[in-house]
Every structure is written in C-alpha cells, then in structure tokens.
Amino acid sequence: MGLLDEVREFLAGLRRELPELAEAPARPRRSDRLRELFEARVRHWSGAMGVSPRRVCLKSQRTLWGSCSERGNVNFNRALAGAPAEVLDYVVIHELAHLREMNHSHRFWAVVEAWCPDQKRHRRWLRENSELLRCP
Numbered sequence: 001m002g003l004l005d006e007v008r009e010f011l012a013g014l015r016r017e018l019p020e021l022a023e024a025p026a027r028p029r030r031s032d033r034l035r036e037l038f039e040a041r042v043r044h045w046s047g048a049m050g051v052s053p054r055r056v057c058l059k060s061q062r063t064l065w066g067s068c069s070e071r072g073n074v075n076f077n078r079a080l081a082g083a084p085a086e087v088l089d090y091v092v093i094h095e096l097a098h099l100r101e102m103n104h105s106h107r108f109w110a111v112v113e114a115w116c117p118d119q120k121r122h123r124r125w126l127r128e129n130s131e132l133l134r135c136p
C-alpha cells in the first residue's frame with residue numbers, strides 16, 4: 001500500500017470519528033497534497049542525514065525517478081507517490097545522498113546504504129514495477 005493510500009485511509013477514519021471534519025471546506029488540491037508528501041519526506045531525511053537541499057520539485061518524467069542538481073535542487077517523479085512508502089523514501093535518500101557525493105561512486109552508495117540498508121531491494125522493486133506507476 002502506498003503512503004498516499006495510508007494517508008487517505010487515516011483521513012477517512014478521522015472523518016468517521018469526527019463527522020464535523022467531513023464538512024471542512026476546500027479540500028486541498030491533489031498536487032498540493034503530493035507536494036506536502038514529498039516535502040515531508042525530504043524534511044525528515046535531510047534532517048537525519050544532515051544535508052540541506054535548496055528546493056524540491058515534482059516532475060512527470062518517463063525515465064527518471066529523481067535527480068539532484070549541482071545547485072542542490074532535488075527533483076522527484078510524481079509517479080513515486082504510487083510506490084510503497086519505503087521505495088519513495090529510498091529515492092529521497094538517494095537524491096539527498098548526492099548532496100554529499102555528486103556521483104555514483106562507492107562512497108555515494110555507502111552513504112545511501114547507511115541510511116537505507118534495503119536499497120538493493122527497493123531498486124529492484126523500481127525496475128520491476130515501473131510499468132505500474134503512472135504519472136498523475
């Protein structure tokens with residue numbers, strides 16, 4: 001189950017318990033909720049890893065899950081919102097690790113592995129399931 005589904009289920013539960021919430025006006029747009037999801041994960045991991053990304057951008061790309069620019073901007077594929085939460089986190093950790101090592105050297109992978117010991121499993125998941133993820 002993707003993180004968005006978990007959030008959705010949690011909110012549905014809240015609405016059942018607190019019916020007054022159901023009348024809350026102006027649901028945030030889907031794109032805002034996606035942005036909040038990615039920004040929250042970036043905030044979480046950049047705090048833990050001690051890095052400071054400059055800006056978080058969401059993109060709809062066919063081939064890239066994420067990227068990191070020399071200037072410290074990190075970009076993520078919106079389609080990741082449909083991936084399991086730990087896979088989304090792996091991509092966030094991967095891009096933030098580029099703020100330490102702007103390459104795919106052994107040192108880079110050691111940083112990724114330190115924060116995401118299951119990184120190989122998540123990479124395999126991305127390879128095997130990319131067809132399932134559609135850019136919203």
Ligand SMILES: [Zn+2]
Pocket residue numbers: 094098103104
């Ligand atoms: Zn990379």
